[in-house]
Amino acid sequence: MLTHPPLFILVLHGMLFLGRTELVLRLPSVVGGTAALWLTFAWIRRSLGTTPALAGLGFIALSPSAISASTEIRQCGLLLCFICGALYATERAFGERSTRWAIVQGLCLVGALLTHYTAIVVLVSLGSYVLLRSILDAVPRRILFTFCMSQLVLATLLGWLYFGHVRPSIPFGSAARTGYLRQYYYAEARETPLGFAWRAFSGTFSYAVGSRRLAFLFMLVFLAGLAAMLAGRTKHQGSPRSWLYPRSLWDSRPLSFLCSPSPVPGTRPICCPSSRRVFRRRSPLRSAGGHCCCCS
Numbered sequence: 001m002l003t004h005p006p007l008f009i010l011v012l013h014g015m016l017f018l019g020r021t022e023l024v025l026r027l028p029s030v031v032g033g034t035a036a037l038w039l040t041f042a043w044i045r046r047s048l049g050t051t052p053a054l055a056g057l058g059f060i061a062l063s064p065s066a067i068s069a070s071t072e073i074r075q076c077g078l079l080l081c082f083i084c085g086a087l088y089a090t091e092r093a094f095g096e097r098s099t100r101w102a103i104v105q106g107l108c109l110v111g112a113l114l115t116h117y118t119a120i121v122v123l124v125s126l127g128s129y130v131l132l133r134s135i136l137d138a139v140p141r142r143i144l145f146t147f148c149m150s151q152l153v154l155a156t157l158l159g160w161l162y163f164g165h166v167r168p169s170i171p172f173g174s175a176a177r178t179g180y181l182r183q184y185y186y187a188e189a190r191e192t193p194l195g196f197a198w199r200a201f202s203g204t205f206s207y208a209v210g211s212r213r214l215a216f217l218f219m220l221v222f223l224a225g226l227a228a229m230l231a232g233r234t235k236h237q238g239s240p241r242s243w244l245y246p247r248s249l250w251d252s253r254p255l256s257f258l259c260s261p262s263p264v265p266g267t268r269p270i271c272c273p274s275s276r277r278v279f280r281r282r283s284p285l286r287s288a289g290g291h292c293c294c295c296s
């Protein structure tokens with residue numbers, strides 16, 4: 001027997017006040033899956049831009065696993081909504097230096113953990129991302145404190161769920177390895193650790209896409225996108241001129257080298273915000289020191 005957190009069961013009991021039809025019982029999953037579409041689009045658009053956001057929206061809207069999660073009377077639709085909400089709130093918290101969005105992120109993660117235990121994977125990965133980005137972006141202490149308090153609450157909740165709910169109910173060891181979950185365990189006698197990692201990685205994409213052949217294609221696209229992100233080839237959405245300049249130039253003193261004193265006598269740099277080009281032109285109306293008039 002598998003044990004699940006109590007939130008979705010409580011939601012279903014609340015929905016019984018609206019009726020006992022199949023539509024009413026499926027409504028939480030439908031609403032959660034639909035909300036996840038908008039949250040996914042808003043999160044990717046804020047992080048990478050409109051075109052990647054449309055691609056991500058199309059993938060999650062057409063994914064067989066996401067469609068089934070949004071129609072079944074199971075926890076997956078609500079879990080998807082909480083996870084996408086946590087990702088969106090994380091990006092808003094860092095982008096706006098907002099304590100409110102940091103609190104929203106913590107609440108979404110609490111909701112995800114109370115919905116399904118697979119949210120532990122998201123807790124670990126998103127927690128690592130928040131820690132790394134907090135160090136690199138030098139976020140204010142109030143936001144860092146909010147993130148730390150959220151992790152403390154999640155750790156306390158996870159301990160309570162494990163010792164009070166999971167450990168007395170789930171069969172561990174040989175009982176779980178011989179049940180229908182045996183395919184998710186590492187079989188030391190039949191495969192190597194690298195083979196198990198590949199089986200888990202490819203199986204995840206096969207489940208999300210619904211086809212083994214298409215899964216290989218999407219794995220290549222995923223790895224290419226990951227390599228582009230690590231190489232800094234993606235574009236930043238935070239600035240209105242981000243499509244003109246690399247993120248590294250725009251985030252750190254944009255155009256400062258162009259607004260320095262001009263080495264050419266009788267010229268001054270022109271970098272008007274309304275212009276799409278940055279160039280130098282000869283002009284006798286040079287400001288003191290050769291600095292650009294519109295940036296001084």
